[in-house]
Amino acid sequence: MTAATDTPPPPTRTRPDRQDPARPRQLEITRWLTLGVMLLATVYFLAPVWWLLVSSTKTNSGLFTGNSFWFGHVAFFSNVRTVFEEQGGIFSRWLANSALYAVGGAAVSTLLAAMAGYALAKYRFRGREFTFNLVLAAVLIPQPLLAIPLYLMFSPVHLVNSYWGVLLPSMVSPFGVYLSRIYAGASVPDELIEAGRVDGAGEFRIFATISMRVMAPALVTVFLFQFVSIWTNYLLPVLMLANSSLQPVTVGIVGWQSQRGIGSSAVPFNIIITAAMLSAVPLVVLFLSLQRFWRSGLVAGSVK
Amino acid sequence: MTTAPPAPPPAATTRRPPQHLRRQARTAAAFIMPFAVLFAGMYLAPIGYTVYQSLFKVHHSGLGLSAPTTVFAGLSNYTAALGDPAFRGSLLRVLLIGIVQVPVMLLLALALALLLDARTTLFKRFFRLAFFLPYALPGVIGAIMWSYLVAPGLSPITAAAHHLGLHLDLTSNTLLAPTIGNMLTWGWTGYNMLIIYSALQAIPPELSEAARMDGCSPLRIAWHIKIPMVRPALVLTTVFSVIGTAQLYNEPAILHNVAPNLSSDYTPIFAAYDQINADNFNAAAAESVILAVLAFALSFGFLKFMQRRGETL
Numbered sequence: 036m037t038a039a040t041d042t043p044p045p046p047t048r049t050r051p052d053r054q055d056p057a058r059p060r061q062l063e064i065t066r067w068l069t070l071g072v073m074l075l076a077t078v079y080f081l082a083p084v085w086w087l088l089v090s091s092t093k094t095n096s097g098l099f100t101g102n103s104f105w106f107g108h109v110a111f112f113s114n115v116r117t118v119f120e121e122q123g124g125i126f127s128r129w130l131a132n133s134a135l136y137a138v139g140g141a142a143v144s145t146l147l148a149a150m151a152g153y154a155l156a157k158y159r160f161r162g163r164e165f166t167f168n169l170v171l172a173a174v175l176i177p178q179p180l181l182a183i184p185l186y187l188m189f190s191p192v193h194l195v196n197s198y199w200g201v202l203l204p205s206m207v208s209p210f211g212v213y214l215s216r217i218y219a220g221a222s223v224p225d226e227l228i229e230a231g232r233v234d235g236a237g238e239f240r241i242f243a244t245i246s247m248r249v250m251a252p253a254l255v256t257v258f259l260f261q262f263v264s265i266w267t268n269y270l271l272p273v274l275m276l277a278n279s280s281l282q283p284v285t286v287g288i289v290g291w292q293s294q295r296g297i298g299s300s301a302v303p304f305n306i307i308i309t310a311a312m313l314s315a316v317p318l319v320v321l322f323l324s325l326q327r328f329w330r331s332g333l334v335a336g337s338v339k
Numbered sequence: 340m341t342t343a344p345p346a347p348p349p350a351a352t353t354r355r356p357p358q359h360l361r362r363q364a365r366t367a368a369a370f371i372m373p374f375a376v377l378f379a380g381m382y383l384a385p386i387g388y389t390v391y392q393s394l395f396k397v398h399h400s401g402l403g404l405s406a407p408t409t410v411f412a413g414l415s416n417y418t419a420a421l422g423d424p425a426f427r428g429s430l431l432r433v434l435l436i437g438i439v440q441v442p443v444m445l446l447l448a449l450a451l452a453l454l455l456d457a458r459t460t461l462f463k464r465f466f467r468l469a470f471f472l473p474y475a476l477p478g479v480i481g482a483i484m485w486s487y488l489v490a491p492g493l494s495p496i497t498a499a500a501h502h503l504g505l506h507l508d509l510t511s512n513t514l515l516a517p518t519i520g521n522m523l524t525w526g527w528t529g530y531n532m533l534i535i536y537s538a539l540q541a542i543p544p545e546l547s548e549a550a551r552m553d554g555c556s557p558l559r560i561a562w563h564i565k566i567p568m569v570r571p572a573l574v575l576t577t578v579f580s581v582i583g584t585a586q587l588y589n590e591p592a593i594l595h596n597v598a599p600n601l602s603s604d605y606t607p608i609f610a611a612y613d614q615i616n617a618d619n620f621n622a623a624a625a626e627s628v629i630l631a632v633l634a635f636a637l638s639f640g641f642l643k644f645m646q647r648r649g650e651t652l
Binding site: 062065066069070072073076077079080081083084086087090098099103104147148150151153154155158159160161163166170173175176177179180181183184185186187188190203204206207209212238239242266267269270274285288289292293304307308311312314315318319322323 | 360363364366367368369370371373374375377378380381382384385386388389392447451454455457459460461462466469470472473475476477478479480481483484485486487488492493495498525528529557578582583585586588589592593596608611612615620623624627630631634638
């Protein structure tokens with residue numbers, strides 16, 4: 036029910052401190068103390084990211100000299116060029132792979148989850164609650180914990196070291212089914228479906244042209260969560276994909292990092308740091324631009 | 340609930356489900372089938388296959404001249420895994436990291452959520468974003484970043500300590516666990532804070548308003564009203580964190596690249612991964628099952644414990 040409507044936080048500060056005229060001094064102290072604590076926490080959370088940003092503009096030797104948290108000789112664009120030229124330009128291949136896994140997996144899983152969640156919400160049949168409870172239990176199983184079993188199962192059927200080894204597991208989102216069911220139950224009116232039936236539309240047509248449109252905000256959330264979880268997944272692709280031209284960007288960069296110290300062909304620190312920074316950009320952009328969907332998904336996650 | 344028709348019940352009820360209900364069931368099945376097939380294949384089958392694999396063993400006969408055969412091994416893979424001091428050590432290590440790190444992280448998340456929810460706090464939107472940003476960064480990227488932030492030679496923290504005349508190596512054996520704990524805390528506090536904060540926002544404002552009118556201090560309001568009311572969110576974040584710690588892999592695996600002293604069976608997943616690399620699939624299966632059962636038992640046990648305590652309160 037909370038899924039789509041992201042209401043701004045309740046107006047807790049509408050009447051700032053008019054209510055405590057007797058204790059203005061104490062209030063001021065509390066306010067400053069709070070601000071101090073919050074700023075300290077901000078430094079803890081943001082300083083590492085700032086370091087990553089600053090470091091991505093430095094030359095490799097610049098990393099070891101001068102202030103770590105401020106710019107030195109700015110070499111950002113040559114770093115970026117090197118990232119994309121390193122090892123025959125494999126970085127762009129990795130980015131494309133990540134996009135393929137994340138977009139493909141998220142699109143299919145969202146569609147399947149929407150269908151399943153819609154059916155669980157809108158049709159009555161035996162075993163409905165059992166199915167839903169099974170899906171709910173699966174929400175609690177984290178993907179990485181399944182990675183080793185998936186590898187053991189895929190290995191004899193030669194799905195290891197292929198696109199399908201990562202794509203197939205990415206196409207299932209129990210969380211998506213959960214969210215779709217909750218949302219469809221709350222927001223798709225039975226009358227709307229009934230009206231479609233009266234007009235002679237088939238059930239799938241009603242779903243595709245009417246219900247899915249109503250469910251759109253929840254589906255964006257499902258897509259977003261699945262996209263992010265695929266893009267950030269590491270254990271599954273690192274197990275499945277030995278061939279570096281199939282790897283997503285997370286696995287690729289860690290591969291560069293692990294080559295440290297193996298001869299002069301090793302990728303320099305500043306290039307790895309720049310690559311890490313670049314590979315996070317799509318997610319940070321998604322996160323900042325689709326904030327309300329993020330929050331609604333988290334809230335839905337916490338009410339179950 | 341599954342079969343209850345909406346009130347009022349139709350006058351003429353038959354034992355067979357009515358025609359339209361049977362058609363509904365068929366339609367529902369068609370809608371659910373694609374998901375169900377993939378779910379069975381990607382969730383149920385691997386779990387079943389892993390349990391099955393864990394009960395077998397590859398037998399190499401004689402000098403290895405004839406092809407190896409797979410034989411039923413009963414629980415011997417399990418006794419071997421549990422008898423392996425390295426695997427037991429990895430379980431214990433993860434347990435210890437969890438016992439220290441999860442409470443620290445959740446207390447921090449709760450404190451920040453309460454401050455963010457407090458009436459007088461300024462710049463709420465900015466702080467909420469700032470605290471949540473680490474979660475928006477892919478875990479692996481955060482881990483690579485931290486691996487350099489603690490790597491000897493590159494670490495600004497080590498350099499700062501050196502300035503103060505201290506010798507600090509955050510990748511030394513004694514500091515590995517705290518370093519990993521810090522990486523986890525940094526990455527997940529904001530996520531947990533947001534869940535708790537959402538629960539705080541759902542509390543009717545009249546409640547704390549009334550308490551404040553009665554002269555209750557913000558601290559007492561937090562302790563007596565807000566924290567009890569966000570209990571479900573706290574339980575939920577704890578369960579998620581326990582499960583998350585059980586599958587600890589990324590952070591130590593990446594830290595290993597700058598800290599070769601980090602053993603290659605540091606966590607249970609690490610150990611199972613090692614078994615796969617050594618072609619011991621059956622051992623990897625047994626270790627995965629042990630880990631999953633322990634993680635499930637711990638989180639489920641915690642849930643039950645909290646429920647029982649909730650009833651007696």
